[in-house]
Amino acid sequence: MSKKKKKKRAQLPFRINMLFFVVFLLFSVLILQLGVVQILNGEDFQQEIERTNLDTTKIPVPRGKIYDRNGDVIVDNEALYSITYTPPKGVQAEDRLELAETLAEYIKMDDEKTLKGITERNRKEYWYLLNKEEVDERLSAEEKENMSNAEVYQATLERITEDEIQDFSKQELEVIAIKKELDKAYSLTPQIVKNENVTAEEYARIAENLDKLPGINATTDWNRKYPYGSSLTSLLGSITTQEQGIPAEEEANYLSKGYSRNDRVGRSGLEQQYEDLLRGRKEQIQYTTTKNGTLIGSETIVEGERGKDLVLTIDMEFQEEVDKIVQKELQTAITKYPHTNRYLEDALAVVIDPQTGDLLAVSGIHYDRKNGEYEDAAFKTLSDAHEPGSVVKGATVLAGLQSGVITPGQSFYDSPIKIAATPALRSWSTGLGTVNDITALQKSSNVYMGYIALKMMGENRYPYPENAPPSLNDNWRQGFQEMRNYYRQFGLGSSTGIDFPHESTGLEGNIVTPGQLMYNAIGQFDTYTTMQLAQYTATIANDGYRVRPHFLKEVHDPIASQDELGPLYSSVNTEVLNRIQMSDDNIQRVQDGFRQVFQTPNGTAYSNFGNSPYNPAGKTGTAETAVYRDGQKLADTRNLALIGYAPFDEPEIAFAILTPFTGTENNHNIPQQIGKQILETYFDLKEERDRASDEDSEQEETEEEEQE
Structure with a gap:
């Protein structure tokens, strides 16, 4: 073996030894480091391991406020002490x-x-x-x-x-x-333990002893407050209690939007309609806990913001006066004629700006006979449909003119129409004589409307032979449908489009005989709500443009100040739903007929409105009806109605008033009494505000001159 190979073998053990030595040193360092971690920092690192930063709770914030069109608060938030419990995990x-x-x-x-x-x-x-x-x-x-x-x-x-x-x-x-x-x-969701009648002493004791009460907090909560009392509350709506929480039937929907199960939400009225705006943005707090659920830290990751503020079209000063008028006249009718009006319980009124659709006042007063109390029932203007009587005759005349079954100025002699197997159709008075399309509205001729109905079904005999069967073809029902289609252009029998969770569109009577169309033409077959009648009136006042009635006027972002509105977030513009398919000339004829109802001696509303300085127009209505209970007829009654607008040439307001189930005797015409006072109140209030505005302007000018 050569010397070179011997030298190589001698070097091999040395290299292995060096490698082992290096490995030894590395292990020594690692063991030392593990010792430091375990002995010196073990507790801190163990706590870090057990931490979780995935638990976030959302704290409810006050709802947005609701204002009227003049900036007066209608719905406010009232702060109150609250004791809550936020349970940790486990x-x-x-x-x-x-x-x-x-x-x-x-x-x-x-x-x-x-x-x-x-x-x-x-x-x-x-x-x-x-x-x-x-x-x-x-x-x-x-x-x-x-x-x-x-x-x-x-x-x-x-x-x-x-x-x-x-x-x-x-x-x-x-x-x-x-x-x-x-x-x-x-878990990690605040639950109210007590928020009613929490005293300042209780609040202070809890706040001072939070360390002894894991999960308990002393905070503030809120309740809805109504500065105007019960006025309009049935339309403003209500919110659920925390005990009720989100509705079970809509739980999935609410949870997907970030709600908690015990959140309070709008459950009716405008509170429900505008829940997404009023709810606000919850404050989000991220909690740091150990794995056994012990809370060791918290951090606010999203600042809370109360809901947006709503400004309604309603004028609360005017609304309150309308409520007083409606209740006073209802109470007068019931107390003065208790036997005649023993089934009278409601008086309903809607006042609207016909050009914009702004609802200025919506009033409903219900008399609770059991308790002898009068209460707000404004929601009935949207939910309760009744036969309105002759107020629909404007739509009937326009249907007749536009369909061509009558011509402008065409006359009929007002004599009862008696179709075989159908009750005779006669007017309220036997002395109306010959009437045309305009005077038929002025004098409220049922017979004229009956001939329009017959002609729309294909029956053209005039005068109609007494007790003769109608000479109609098999398609006479098409005439009925055609008239209903004309009515729907005004919103009669269809949705008004109002911004409210629920509204009735009325009921269509079941067509059995041709004679029923004659009664539909005078408002005694299909049923409509007071809101539908108000939209119909506004459409005629607005030269045939049907606008959507609405409660919401503006939405504002919330600000810290409790006494003023924040920046404008959005506003509601006038929305024209349709223009009725009728000529301007024909619309003007109906408008003139409505003017004569109020302003000429033969008009059916002349006795109450003939001397009015506000240049009003409109139509009266009476529908013969009956009260039924459990399928049994209790009594014959009447629905009384009145629609109107003013001033005639440049309408600022339109209104509809309905009092169902009044007595059959001539007594205290509630709608006309209410309508007259509504007009007086509106224009008196307007004059007062204009005068105050002029005085303020003069005062500002004087102050500016003095400063100069």
């Missing part, structure tokens, strides 16, 4: 009981309503936690074998006797009441 029933016992030392939960709300199950669950081992033994292993945990728990509670849960002290009942509220809480 909390058990025993933990909640212990917390309830501690919390009972700081707050009272002994009011009658709260204690009455304690159920038998609440009592049993409380007794079970105090006597858990004893009660568990009442259920044998064999009984538990085929049961789920929930079934075992239910069966165990059933073994607790009535005697065992009867003799709780008042203090124990308070603990049960508190625990009942704690049990409702979802």
